Amino acid sequence: MTDVPLDRRLNAFRPDLADARLEGKVVADRFVAGKTARVVAPVLDVRSAPRLDAGLDTQFLLGDEVVVFDEAGGFAWVQGARDSYVGYVETAGLAAPGLPATHVVAVPRTFLYAQADMKTRATAALSLGSRVRVAGRATTRGTDYALLDTGEAVVAAHLRPVGVVDADPVSAAETLERTPYLWGGTSAFGIDCSGLVQLSLAMAGRTAPRDTDMQGASLGSPLAIGDDLAGLERGDLVFWKGHVAIMLDGGNIIHASGHAMMVVRERLADAVDRIAGLYGRPVGFRRP
Numbered sequence: 001m002t003d004v005p006l007d008r009r010l011n012a013f014r015p016d017l018a019d020a021r022l023e024g025k026v027v028a029d030r031f032v033a034g035k036t037a038r039v040v041a042p043v044l045d046v047r048s049a050p051r052l053d054a055g056l057d058t059q060f061l062l063g064d065e066v067v068v069f070d071e072a073g074g075f076a077w078v079q080g081a082r083d084s085y086v087g088y089v090e091t092a093g094l095a096a097p098g099l100p101a102t103h104v105v106a107v108p109r110t111f112l113y114a115q116a117d118m119k120t121r122a123t124a125a126l127s128l129g130s131r132v133r134v135a136g137r138a139t140t141r142g143t144d145y146a147l148l149d150t151g152e153a154v155v156a157a158h159l160r161p162v163g164v165v166d167a168d169p170v171s172a173a174e175t176l177e178r179t180p181y182l183w184g185g186t187s188a189f190g191i192d193c194s195g196l197v198q199l200s201l202a203m204a205g206r207t208a209p210r211d212t213d214m215q216g217a218s219l220g221s222p223l224a225i226g227d228d229l230a231g232l233e234r235g236d237l238v239f240w241k242g243h244v245a246i247m248l249d250g251g252n253i254i255h256a257s258g259h260a261m262m263v264v265r266e267r268l269a270d271a272v273d274r275i276a277g278l279y280g281r282p283v284g285f286r287r288p
Helices: 169-175 193-202 212-218 268-279
Strands: 035-039 043-047 056-061 065-072 075-080 086-090 103-105 109-113 122-127 134-140 143-148 153-155 159-161 237-240 243-247 252-257 262-267 284-287
Touching: 056 086, 169 193, 169 243, 169 252, 193 212, 193 243, 193 252, 212 237, 212 243, 212 284, 237 268, 243 268, 252 268, 262 268
Parallel strands: none
Antiparallel strands: 035 065, 043 056, 043 086, 065 075, 075 086, 103 159, 109 122, 109 153, 134 143, 143 153, 237 243, 237 284, 243 252, 252 262
């Protein structure tokens, strides 16, 4: 067995069951390889236990892939392919893998429609970063729609092909200004500080760990920034204990603020002064 404890957020192991890849590293009654599934709910909550009242750890978005290790009582114990996060999700939000996604939602929020017509029933709302498979096209009253393999439709201008990414990850964060703060949230319907960093980088084609401590320990390169906070550039990350913000320029940040309970722009110096009384000064700076 390993002498270094494995992070349960990133490794699937329980006393009764564990990921087969961890055999020899952890103790469990049995080991399983798991099976691949995809998320079919617009936003799928990932909880710390198989109960609806359990804490929200993170969220998966439509089109995300997961590995399922166990299913019981309407919940599945899974690990996300995108960021390796482990937790419990409602089984109804999963389906067989299917064909790969072709497009990504590239606006903060959009609707799925029962037909290629904005006047028909909206069947769901999707967040920035959701992945869909386009099977056809249609135009109704001058508006172009992408027809999905589910039979639903979405405004074509709200999508972009998989592999087409933002040159500037901060631009995605800017589109999410005033999004409500949600602990554990990763979508344009509700997001937390590290979720904002992760989603913004994802829209630029870059992967990022899920939680603040993970990002602060491994994302990009550390910066030597003094108490005067000089030398920071757009896209740099500022870390406090349990919090992270994205630099808009040399003196301003955008972040999912638990103080404002939404994504806001703020002068870095003001945020440092305000947060210092509760959690101290920044503990690190990184350039992803």
